[in-house]
Amino acid sequence: MLGFDYPWAALLAPLPLFIYWLYPRATQQQSALRVPFFSRLSSNEVIVPRQVRRKIRFATLLLGWLLLIAAACGPHWIGDEISLPASGRDLMLAVDLSGSMQIRDMQIGNDHVQRIVAIKAVVDDFIKQRKGDRIGLIVFGTQAYVQAPLTFDLDTVGRFLREAQIGFAGEETAIGDAIGLAIKRLRDRPGDRHVLILLTDGASNAGTVTPEAAAKLAAENHIVIYTIGIGAEELIVPGPFGGNFGAQRVNPSQDLDENALKNIADVTGGRYFRARNPEELAGIYRVLDGLEPVADNAQTYRPQRALFYWPLGIALLLSLIAAARAALRGEKFTASTVAP
Numbered sequence: 001m002l003g004f005d006y007p008w009a010a011l012l013a014p015l016p017l018f019i020y021w022l023y024p025r026a027t028q029q030q031s032a033l034r035v036p037f038f039s040r041l042s043s044n045e046v047i048v049p050r051q052v053r054r055k056i057r058f059a060t061l062l063l064g065w066l067l068l069i070a071a072a073c074g075p076h077w078i079g080d081e082i083s084l085p086a087s088g089r090d091l092m093l094a095v096d097l098s099g100s101m102q103i104r105d106m107q108i109g110n111d112h113v114q115r116i117v118a119i120k121a122v123v124d125d126f127i128k129q130r131k132g133d134r135i136g137l138i139v140f141g142t143q144a145y146v147q148a149p150l151t152f153d154l155d156t157v158g159r160f161l162r163e164a165q166i167g168f169a170g171e172e173t174a175i176g177d178a179i180g181l182a183i184k185r186l187r188d189r190p191g192d193r194h195v196l197i198l199l200t201d202g203a204s205n206a207g208t209v210t211p212e213a214a215a216k217l218a219a220e221n222h223i224v225i226y227t228i229g230i231g232a233e234e235l236i237v238p239g240p241f242g243g244n245f246g247a248q249r250v251n252p253s254q255d256l257d258e259n260a261l262k263n264i265a266d267v268t269g270g271r272y273f274r275a276r277n278p279e280e281l282a283g284i285y286r287v288l289d290g291l292e293p294v295a296d297n298a299q300t301y302r303p304q305r306a307l308f309y310w311p312l313g314i315a316l317l318l319s320l321i322a323a324a325r326a327a328l329r330g331e332k333f334t335a336s337t338v339a340p
Contacts, residue, residue, distance in 0.1 A: 003304070005074025013069050016062070060322050067315035071308045079303040089292065090150055090189045091130065094138040094178040095119060096200040096230070097164060099171040103201075105232035105252045106278055115201055115230050116166055118278040123199070124158045126285040136185060137161055140178035142170025142206045150185065174207030175200060179214035179225065179264070187221040194223045195292050198264070201230040203257035211260050215267040225268040226291075227261035228284055229253070232276050 097116065106118035127135055135157045137148040145168075148160045178198065186194040196218070204211050218225055231253035258272070265272040271291070275281035 001078045002307075003076055003078050005076065007073055009072040009074075010069060012072070013066060016065055057322065060318055064315045064318045064322075067311040067318070071310075071312035071315065073308075075307040075311070077305045077307055079305070089133045089193070089195065090136075090186055090191065091133050091195045091197070091292070092136045092138060092150070092182045092186060093123065093127075093161075094140060094144075094182055094196060094198040095123070095161065095164065096141070096173060096202070097139045097166050097169050098141045098173045098200075098202060099166065100173075100202050100255065101230075102166050103231065103252050106230075107232075108278055114166075116164075118281060119199060119230065120162055120164075122278055122281045122285060124161055125282075126288075127154050127158045127161070129289065130154060136182075138178055138181055138185075139164050140169050140174055140181075141167070142172040142174060144174055144178040144181045144207070145169055146181065146185065150189070170206070172206035173200060173202045173204055175204035175260070175264075176209035176211045176214040177207035179211065179218055180209045183214070183218050183221055183223060186223050192222055194221075196223055196225045197228065197288065198225060198261075199228045199230055200256075200261070201253065202255045204260065211264055212267075215264040219268045223268060224270045224292075225264050226270040226273065226288060227265045228273045228275055228281070229256050229258055229261055230275050230281070231256055 101116040101119075102114045104112040104114050106113050106115050108118065131154065134150040134152055135148075135154055136146065136150040137157050137160055139145055139147045147164060148157045151157065175198070179196065182196045186196070215225065233251055233253055253276075258274070262272040264270075273284040273287070275284055
């Protein structure tokens with residue numbers, strides 16, 4: 001839909017006519033007889049009558065003036081309505097990138113994939129569904145880093161998650177530092193409820209802050225933490241020759257500190273979840289969608305795209321053409337030369 005910022009500027013359109021009517025006519029004496037150049041008469045050039053040239057000049061100037069008026073009106077194109085939340089929830093994701101996340105115990109179909117691969121697939125889909133929330137991403141290993149600050153740009157957050165690689169933050173697990181970094185990002189945000197979703201497959205064995213102390217500080221700052229323990233409870237390790245002979249059943253999640261994760265969730269008013277496979281992880285995020293629904297107090301706006309430069313550019317082009325033609329002919333623009 002077409003709109004205008006200053007439609008009243010159209011009232012200036014008849015201004016040249018008023019000036020033409022009010023301005024006194026020039027009393028210029030001209031010879032009754034005008035002798036053209038001989039070269040012009042001897043050539044085959046088609047001579048445009050003077051009256052026609054005057055009308056062309058007048059039409060050009062009039063069109064340029066109207067284009068300038070159109071540009072002054074501030075035309076713009078108004079797009080379709082787009083919904084935007086008035087105030088979305090602030091939600092941080094903390095994803096473990098320690099060395100153990102490369103264990104292949106998450107089964108997708110007949111294949112076993114690394115834990116981080118399953119997390120990326122499920123969490124990326126969860127991020128896309130959180131339209132209206134500000135999402136931030138923290139990755140942690142030996143150290144904790146903000147990979148993406150809180151933002152409505154969910155596509156960028158998802159891309160940063162997909163690009164994250166094991167070992168980016170070190171080989172160990174600093175759960176307390178990850179929570180502390182999330183607190184630093186969330187505590188000064190407006191609102192009285194902020195959410196941290198923490199995914200890990202191990203126990204805290206690095207960092208300067210203990211998970212217990214970080215959880216208490218999060219509770220004091222009204223931050224709810226949902227913890228998710230990742231990893232299967234049983235994995236068959238093939239024998240030395242790659243078959244069932246000598247195969248062993250092991251628990252790849254034996255290092256997972258479930259008690260610590262439950263305590264973090266309980267202290268902050270959240271919940272602890274166990275994800276042994278991608279299906280359980282996807283189910284957990286469906287539960288989280290119910291526990292922390294997307295804000296629905298949305299506003300709508302229409303994107304606008306300015307169009308004033310089109311009539312302004314055409315008017316400039318017409319003026320350049322008219323000036324160039326006049327310069328080539330050695331003419332001057334006066335009221336008498338452009339009047340119809």
